[in-house]
Amino acid sequence: MKHLFKVILVAIVILTFCFGLYVLSDQWDAPVLRFLNYTIIGAATGIYSGPHLAPEADKAKYRMTPKKWVLNIVGVVVVAALLAWLIEGRLW
Numbered sequence: 001m002k003h004l005f006k007v008i009l010v011a012i013v014i015l016t017f018c019f020g021l022y023v024l025s026d027q028w029d030a031p032v033l034r035f036l037n038y039t040i041i042g043a044a045t046g047i048y049s050g051p052h053l054a055p056e057a058d059k060a061k062y063r064m065t066p067k068k069w070v071l072n073i074v075g076v077v078v079v080a081a082l083l084a085w086l087i088e089g090r091l092w
Helices: 002-028 031-053 056-062 066-088
Strands: none
Touching: 002 031, 031 056, 031 066
16 A cells, blocks of 8 residues: 555646656747656656566666766657757757
8 A cells, every 4th residue: 555655646746747747848838848848657667567567577677867867857858859959849
């Protein structure tokens, strides 16, 4: 029961943050914020589901170390900026 509550709470926090980014992207007309919203949802899904869907033998490989957290955050920002630049032709 505690785990389910934690999962629901994390999902609500992520969705609230992404909704805030979406509102700001519309208000400021900033494509990079809109694509950051999409990439955060995708990355959060992958980060959370990776260890839970992995076979028991590979669970240690999917644990998030501080180095992996930093690389994931930088990767999400870079991918969002790249998508905004390629699709919209601008970042802001």
